[in-house]
Amino acid sequence: MESTTDIFKDFQEYLNADHDLREEIRSVVRSLEQTAREIQTALQAIHQPSYLSNLTSLCEQASTHFDTVRQHYSALASKIPEGQYYRYNDHWKFGTQRLVYLSALLVYLKEERLASREETATTLGVKTNREEGFHLDLDDYLMGLLSLTSELSRLAMNSVTAGDYSKPLRISRFIGELDSGFRLLNLKNDSLRKRFDGLKYDVKRCEEVVYDLTIRGLVSREEKTE
Amino acid sequence: MESTTDIFKDFQEYLNADHDLREEIRSVVRSLEQTAREIQTALQAIHQPSYLSNLTSLCEQASTHFDTVRQHYSALASKIPEGQYYRYNDHWKFGTQRLVYLSALLVYLKEERLASREETATTLGVKTNREEGFHLDLDDYLMGLLSLTSELSRLAMNSVTAGDYSKPLRISRFIGELDSGFRLLNLKNDSLRKRFDGLKYDVKRCEEVVYDLTIRGLVSREEKTE
Amino acid sequence: MESTTDIFKDFQEYLNADHDLREEIRSVVRSLEQTAREIQTALQAIHQPSYLSNLTSLCEQASTHFDTVRQHYSALASKIPEGQYYRYNDHWKFGTQRLVYLSALLVYLKEERLASREETATTLGVKTNREEGFHLDLDDYLMGLLSLTSELSRLAMNSVTAGDYSKPLRISRFIGELDSGFRLLNLKNDSLRKRFDGLKYDVKRCEEVVYDLTIRGLVSREEKTE
Amino acid sequence: MESTTDIFKDFQEYLNADHDLREEIRSVVRSLEQTAREIQTALQAIHQPSYLSNLTSLCEQASTHFDTVRQHYSALASKIPEGQYYRYNDHWKFGTQRLVYLSALLVYLKEERLASREETATTLGVKTNREEGFHLDLDDYLMGLLSLTSELSRLAMNSVTAGDYSKPLRISRFIGELDSGFRLLNLKNDSLRKRFDGLKYDVKRCEEVVYDLTIRGLVSREEKTE
Amino acid sequence: MESTTDIFKDFQEYLNADHDLREEIRSVVRSLEQTAREIQTALQAIHQPSYLSNLTSLCEQASTHFDTVRQHYSALASKIPEGQYYRYNDHWKFGTQRLVYLSALLVYLKEERLASREETATTLGVKTNREEGFHLDLDDYLMGLLSLTSELSRLAMNSVTAGDYSKPLRISRFIGELDSGFRLLNLKNDSLRKRFDGLKYDVKRCEEVVYDLTIRGLVSREEKTE
Amino acid sequence: MESTTDIFKDFQEYLNADHDLREEIRSVVRSLEQTAREIQTALQAIHQPSYLSNLTSLCEQASTHFDTVRQHYSALASKIPEGQYYRYNDHWKFGTQRLVYLSALLVYLKEERLASREETATTLGVKTNREEGFHLDLDDYLMGLLSLTSELSRLAMNSVTAGDYSKPLRISRFIGELDSGFRLLNLKNDSLRKRFDGLKYDVKRCEEVVYDLTIRGLVSREEKTE
Amino acid sequence: SPKEKGTKSTEQLDETSPVIQAFRIFQRELDSRNDRNERIVKLSRDITIESKRIIFLLQRCAGSEEKEDVLSEAAGKFKELYRTKFYPLALELDGQDPYQYLRAYSAGLQEYIEAVTFYHYLLDDNLMRLNKIQADLTFNRKAQETKAGNQEKITECVQSTPAAASDGAVPSPKNEQDTSSPVNNETEPCGVVTVPIPPSEYMLGIADFTGELMRMAINSVGAGDLESPALVLNLLRIIHTAFTNFSNIPRELRQKSKVLSQSLQKVERACYTLRVRGSEIPKHMLADVFSSAGSM
Amino acid sequence: SPKEKGTKSTEQLDETSPVIQAFRIFQRELDSRNDRNERIVKLSRDITIESKRIIFLLQRCAGSEEKEDVLSEAAGKFKELYRTKFYPLALELDGQDPYQYLRAYSAGLQEYIEAVTFYHYLLDDNLMRLNKIQADLTFNRKAQETKAGNQEKITECVQSTPAAASDGAVPSPKNEQDTSSPVNNETEPCGVVTVPIPPSEYMLGIADFTGELMRMAINSVGAGDLESPALVLNLLRIIHTAFTNFSNIPRELRQKSKVLSQSLQKVERACYTLRVRGSEIPKHMLADVFSSAGSM
Numbered sequence A, B, C, D, E, F: 001m002e003s004t005t006d007i008f009k010d011f012q013e014y015l016n017a018d019h020d021l022r023e024e025i026r027s028v029v030r031s032l033e034q035t036a037r038e039i040q041t042a043l044q045a046i047h048q049p050s051y052l053s054n055l056t057s058l059c060e061q062a063s064t065h066f067d068t069v070r071q072h073y074s075a076l077a078s079k080i081p082e083g084q085y086y087r088y089n090d091h092w093k094f095g096t097q098r099l100v101y102l103s104a105l106l107v108y109l110k111e112e113r114l115a116s117r118e119e120t121a122t123t124l125g126v127k128t129n130r131e132e133g134f135h136l137d138l139d140d141y142l143m144g145l146l147s148l149t150s151e152l153s154r155l156a157m158n159s160v161t162a163g164d165y166s167k168p169l170r171i172s173r174f175i176g177e178l179d180s181g182f183r184l185l186n187l188k189n190d191s192l193r194k195r196f197d198g199l200k201y202d203v204k205r206c207e208e209v210v211y212d213l214t215i216r217g218l219v220s221r222e223e224k225t226e
Numbered sequence G, H: 001s002p003k004e005k006g007t008k009s010t011e012q013l014d015e016t017s018p019v020i021q022a023f024r025i026f027q028r029e030l031d032s033r034n035d036r037n038e039r040i041v042k043l044s045r046d047i048t049i050e051s052k053r054i055i056f057l058l059q060r061c062a063g064s065e066e067k068e069d070v071l072s073e074a075a076g077k078f079k080e081l082y083r084t085k086f087y088p089l090a091l092e093l094d095g096q097d098p099y100q101y102l103r104a105y106s107a108g109l110q111e112y113i114e115a116v117t118f119y120h121y122l123l124d125d126n127l128m129r130l131n132k133i134q135a136d137l138t139f140n141r142k143a144q145e146t147k148a149g150n151q152e153k154i155t156e157c158v159q160s161t162p163a164a165a166s167d168g169a170v171p172s173p174k175n176e177q178d179t180s181s182p183v184n185n186e187t188e189p190c191g192v193v194t195v196p197i198p199p200s201e202y203m204l205g206i207a208d209f210t211g212e213l214m215r216m217a218i219n220s221v222g223a224g225d226l227e228s229p230a231l232v233l234n235l236l237r238i239i240h241t242a243f244t245n246f247s248n249i250p251r252e253l254r255q256k257s258k259v260l261s262q263s264l265q266k267v268e269r270a271c272y273t274l275r276v277r278g279s280e281i282p283k284h285m286l287a288d289v290f291s292s293a294g295s296m
């Protein structure tokens, strides 16, 4: 009977360790999400009419936050035992998706192009591939991009309000490209699919803005096909 | 635009690979569960009055099935990329618990003792610890043991029907030991805890059989305290 | 535009016809279930201590109800357009399962054997195979058998109360056989599987009765292995 | 006992056959939906400013995909045992609705008229009526049409962006006609009704585009009443 | 549009009157349920081993509470406008069912027979038929009886604990008779049907007690068929 | 065991006292909510085209209702034992939030600014801080503001219908400022957070109105940045 | 029928047992109630279907020239509905506590109220009052008592004149007893039968009616009718304000008031769009533009 | 910490705006409240875990000879719990409206009550009263005020004597103000802090305790203790009867009373089984049989 008791004592230690680890993960993730919220708040300024003038400083400011992000991810990565990423990743899934969206938004604002998965991983301070260690899961990267399109379609409209009639055209084209990209994917009936179904509304919204500009002659034909 | 398309093509490959892998896993797991069912069916014979005479052949027969089990687990293990056990383990969790129960039942039938986690892992053809590779998760091992107690308490009763009056005493002692072991664990309110709550009825049932035997003098005092 | 209107008028007729047909089906099925309830009530008498003496008249009486059953099924069959059995079978699924159970119970009471699918279909007045017309779906036949085991396990206990100590043994064997049979099946996680999971309680209950009889010497060894 | 086992062996075969059939159906349907996605992606080009010039080639390209569609449906039809269409049609319902929409869109793009149920069935390679074999269910045809109106209302707007001011008028008239047709139906509170409730917004959207063109004199009175 | 506003003012008055009346009803019903709880508490003593000795005083004590019950029902009846019993009866439905159960329990304890609907109505101080005024709804009477069977099946078990081996037999017979009675009814899929489905567990429980007594020879054959 | 019974008697008294107090609170709160509904009804007139002409009288009328509000809060405050505000505040939470919204709406209509927490508390006749007594909970104040933004975004649209093209710009700016304010807060996953998530729709709605006006040149650049 | 069979199937029961004897009585009572309930449910379902059809028909009015035709077609359908469904329903309810069967006919009644208020709104731009609706559902049975067949009875049912029904305010629960309120019909001596409409059913019907108003307003813009949205918005606001101000309202009504508020905002948005778009050209041109767009 | 970062992140905001200024204040207030709530939740979670452990430990008593040892081990664990969890919790609640944080510590409190009443039942077969439990959770802070470090404070906390806490009846909400009820602790002048136990939390704990009683009764049969089930049944019946008779009880308590009723019936069944099985041999033999079965 001695041995039976021993077996169960070992088990108890194992259970306790799992519980403690989850507590620690939860704590880091909370800080991570807090930083994400701050970046989000800072970037809201892009919808203000005046933002064009201080876009650079805005981006710089947001960029500094990513130092903190990288620290948090580093702390997180150090806690996850090798090979147990998928045992615990529900904890940081949501926060990561948000940070992908924010870093991709930053890239778009600065260079009007798609942030690649590699550079996004670098910005977050994680690996691109699972084999290398704590990585950016593909699903999370894609979910982040779908949040980006939603924000950009709003920006298209507010650009008009701010008097910039050409940006909506470029955004519309960019979102159209992303839409084509996503259509290539064979999505299952999961959260990604559901979110992707929302993309068509972003596409439509941008098309409406372009339509409004076109019918009023506020945009030249050259611009449209440039 | 070329590059955007490329990015998504890569993604599609990734998604397809995941989908295909899950299909393969599902297929192996289906075979695994089929084998488990066959072992279960074979072992049902222990409740027949006549089983004592052919216990050995019964166990041998069941044992051969475990060759198949090990092959399936080997196939399964080879499919799971390193570090992704927990990404996919929902697929085989249930089947593994069942096989733990069956292999522990076999050990009990043959040697009337608790199958340790290590030997159970060996019987199934998997590792004991996560670090070593595709392993037997602790929760699944424990769940399997709780199925075992339920089956044994039934066996205690049917042994009497079959005319074997000493086996119930030994089973009762064995289940009592397991009960003490589980009581050492601080289980959370999860499926394990729920399952454990049923254990007391298995204990009680065995006690009652012992009682029935005792009051009729069908068991000697020596046997009881041996 | 004329033609567009015509197209839609045709559609309307189609929709109305479907609605009316469902109403008619519902009405026949209601009568069918009413008859099933009556048979059920009549057969409840088997749990009375006195039933042995008038088992024959009981069975005869229940049998006459099946004339009505066959009439209802004949009415039902005539309503279902060829090839649309599965479009509407949700309506009569439950009632059919109940009638399978009742007719199989009748067969067991009279001859202590399993009613085959063919004879059950005949008793109900439907075909055995889909190709022949309105048929007894296999799932429904199996579900009916699982209701039978539940009723028989109750009968095992009440037989003891009525002083019949050998019937429980025969019932226990019969249910054991059915259990083995069902274990051969590869059931999906559907309602059949769920219902089958309940079968183990019926098996256990019978085993307990046999155990109670055995430990008190109320049954001879010969009877048990006969 | 022999016979009981036999009975269950037969059953197992039956269950396996059903399971295998569903697997096969699922596999064909997956291919079908994949093809549908490809057609959809191809036809998305109609919203690009440049599409007018290559409408013909676009339609031709999409048309070729329907060869594949017909092959898939032929494979599917050959799998479904006679009279079991409604047992399995949940599997292809959604895909069929999508293909109805795509083939009706193609007909509209080429000839600006409603694709009849007969020709749609032909394009898909299925029968029009249930009696003839694997057919196009009426509900699915109607659901497909409702997806068409949504796509066309979007096209009306994007046509303006692309500089085509007369297409929106024709689309508006076409959708108006469909709306009148659907109003003739007494729809129950099902998915069709819900979908139809959205039609009024498509109608309105087209009217608004026509309005925008009219007040700017971008469309002649003759065109409007032609 | 003044008159339109009047419509809503009238309706508000109607709502207020309805609300006030419901408040009054609720208040009486609360007292009614409190009295029911007290009777229930008093009658819980029947499960004590000692209750046989003071059954008479127990029943007398419970009886006096029914004076209060009748007063409450009289107050309640005076509040309900003629022909609106079913408008408000949700308020007292539950309480009435409980009181039916308690008064029927009292009758059973005293005379071991079924309390008729008429005498139950009289005990509660209400009419038997709707036409006569505030009445005892048949559904509520039947629901009360189903609570009775549940309590009696518990009593059967506790009687054994208290050393009374013949009461369970009489209870089992009584519940069996009620079961036959209920089977005569064509119940809809309502709460009564659901509750009736629970009756089979009460029947079973009593049968088990009788079985336990029989197999141990604790009850003579005469007693069983008396 | 007498003393055990005492424990439950004491507890019953406690429950009764609690129940009575809650009844009283509910009654006051009902009056409070009725007054809130009347204010709400009066203020609905702001969505009518004609409201500008009688804004002053409208506000005055609404203001008088707040005398009643203060009386109700005074009655309520006198009922709540010290230190038990949060025991009962579920009762008035909803009503208070509504009144915060209404009084803040009034302030906005009159002066186009944010009503501070202090002045809102004063208007309602309660304290600002918990330590001072019956107070305005911060959560309730914030929830009220979120209802305000929703109402104002609706007003923005209706103002345009009424021919006022500049009000939407001011509303949009005001809501934008509130949005920034709310972003400073670290909201938990509670009702406030959920409600705040809805704020983005209000922001968007206003942005759309401003966009619609801008693209049609109905608003001058000066107005937008004034 | 179930009753006969029930008797047949239980030959082995001990019919001398008081329990069985009592349950035989219960059996008859339950069967009779369930049968009545079934018949009422069936009538209600038919009323729902036909009312929905009438609503569909009425929606065709939106800005259309065939309004007259549509309205008279609807009037005919209502007449048929009274004759074939509501009169039989009134007979079923005669002598019963209508609230016992309200759940069985509530759905049909609400849908009918939705249809008939919609019809009357199209007729005279006003909200139909409860007593008017109630009068339509009150029938004079006297004439039929002498006739023979049931079929004829139904054919010749006549609606009582509005005067025969309560003409006063909405009855409050307390005083219904002593008024000629339709809800209490047992005291009617003159052979009048009715389908009682509890005021809350009326309001639920009104709430649904606002959904149809919204649909009509949005459809009518497409049909070139630029006035309807504003008119409808006016009525919707009155109803919405009233609903907002109701206290003590039942849960079902509260839920519908949320839908009502959404309908209101949809029409507000339509009016907003008309204004914004109208800003781009002179008013008189606007109507012209839309009406020609709609006449295609 | 969130606060610093919040400040950093918003440099571009217009800090002169009254809206922003007001929200800066709200930010601080919300943060402070949320932080306190977080700390309390954490303490509550720890209390839950430790109480569950104690209950597990106490279940080992069932018919066992090591009862004395187990009870004294449990006593030690309770002491540690007061020192490391309840005293810090009392400090957090000091000066607050405890009901504001009740949801945060309710789970832990109930689990603790379950554990401590179980412990006392094993000690003296009786139900522990609320004022006794409350006294255990009331701490005298005076001694610590002079010390320096927080750590030391906790180490040396002393529980106030029972007399310091309310000794009377369960406080009713109306009169709590003027009694020395623990729920209202702001008027305590003598440096006493407490974790207030609302009576309904006490009852919820009692309800859970009955579940443990049931477990113990069933386990003890196996251990040869044939008396426990009857004793436990007695207490369970008293509690069950009391719960049955409660009026105005909160929903949560009503739900638990269903579980209680199931526990009662499980123990009733155990007693029934004992009787039925006991019928087969003389009473004195029965105990003998079971006790030897249990001692294996």
Ligand SMILES: [Mn+2]
Pocket: G055, G114, G208, G211, G212
């Ligand atoms: Mn409607």
Ligand SMILES: [Mn+2]
Pocket: H055, H114, H208, H211, H212
């Ligand atoms: Mn517990």
